[in-house]
Amino acid sequence: MNQEIVTIDLGSNSFRVLKYDCTDHKIISEYNEVVGMADGLIDTGLISSEALQRVIEAISHSIQVINYNPEDAICVTTAAMRKALNNKDVLEYFKQKVGTTFTIIDGKEEARLTLLAVKYALKREKIYSEKFILLDIGGGSTEIIINTNDTYESHSFDFGIVTMTQKSLNYDDLHNDLEFRKKEIKIFLDNLDIDLKDYSFVATAGTPTTIAAIKLGQDFFSYDRNIVNGTIVNLEDISNSLDIFKNSSKEDITKLVGRGRVEFIEVGIFIYKMIFEVLNKKESIVLDDGLREGVAINYCQTKFKN
Known part of the structure; x- marks a missing residue:
């Protein structure tokens, strides 16, 4: 059984993709780009149309670089999307345009998952x-x-x-x-x-x-x-x-x-x-x-x- 997966972390500033092998917990490839999701959020309470386009372009580019099906990727998004008044529309737009399904996770879940990664990393190092x-x-x-x-x-x-x-x-x-x-x-x-x-x-x-x-x-x-x-x-x-x-x-x-x-x-x-x-x-x-x-x-x- 193929145990390769792709995860996406869409943060308030960064967009990070990981192709990962579950069999031996190894990183196969990765992609990082600054997308500035939170630009203007403090003033407007909204994810801007410019930020939307930057994310769409980043997802499209990462697909070319890493070679994955966006519909299969496990995608999470954090603080900017938690705060944005138009978050539902934004996530629906991403799904329509590039096929990604994002889950907005709260601070507790973000902390739990980050801690899990760090515990593995400390062991590895x-x-x-x-x-x-x-x-x-x-x-x-x-x-x-x-x-x-x-x-x-x-x-x-x-x-x-x-x-x-x-x-x-x-x-x-x-x-x-x-x-x-x-x-x-x-x-x-x-x-x-x-x-x-x-x-x-x-x-x-x-x-x-x-x-x-x-x-x-x-x-x-x-x-x-x-x-x-x-x-x-x-x-x-x-x-x-x-x-x-x-x-x-x-x-x-x-x-x-x-x-x-x-x-x-x-x-x-x-x-x-x-x-x-x-x-x-x-x-x-x-x-x-x-x-x-x-x-x-x-x-x-x-x-x-x-």
């Missing part, structure tokens, strides 16, 4: 960690998951790199927003009544992987997830990245982070730094694995049970 705090910085939401052996607590916070960038017009506004979010996260952590010193800090998604890649001397075009996985990022690496972005041209920053992420990367780094401060951590383990891998693993576990 031979990193022993039963107690860890997982950070997933998205475009429209940020998930924090506290994993304690076989149990976990998660919370989806209503901010991400795109929404915070579009809301905060200057550094003072951004600083105030970050301070507010810091208090919000601290309340969540205090209610759990755990000793943060016992937990390692694991981070996934575009901002942490970008900083890890820069530390390793990679750019957007030479990015290698296999080398990035398991990289330790510390506060000095974060400061170095901020310096690079402050003192580089838009062209140079685009080479580092890719098109469509230039205007968001600094805010992403400030969010990442803020989480370091809340957790009182000096370093974090970075992994490329996230939601689309979790969707694949979850499907493999349920569909192909022995």
Whole structure:
């Protein structure tokens, strides 16, 4: 029986496709593109027609590159679609135009699936960690998951790199927003009544992987997830990245982070730094694995049970 599957994660900024082999839990091929789903969402409450077209083009292009049937793909979408007033129409449009059927998942399910992927990744990278705090910085939401052996607590916070960038017009506004979010996260952590010193800090998604890649001397075009996985990022690496972005041209920053992420990367780094401060951590383990891998693993576990 063919145990190859394709999963799609349509986020608030990124579109990520994975072809996955359930037999040995290996990635066969992948496709990533920035589609800017959440552009203008804060002002209008709607997914724009421009964003719609970008997603349709991305799906069509990914089909050519990875060679899959969109009707068979397991497709999930997250914060931007959760918030959009026209989400039903948008998803129906995708189905008509390219044949994809998307499921809108809530923050809890997003956290569960991302955690599943990260647990597999930690094992694969031979990193022993039963107690860890997982950070997933998205475009429209940020998930924090506290994993304690076989149990976990998660919370989806209503901010991400795109929404915070579009809301905060200057550094003072951004600083105030970050301070507010810091208090919000601290309340969540205090209610759990755990000793943060016992937990390692694991981070996934575009901002942490970008900083890890820069530390390793990679750019957007030479990015290698296999080398990035398991990289330790510390506060000095974060400061170095901020310096690079402050003192580089838009062209140079685009080479580092890719098109469509230039205007968001600094805010992403400030969010990442803020989480370091809340957790009182000096370093974090970075992994490329996230939601689309979790969707694949979850499907493999349920569909192909022995």
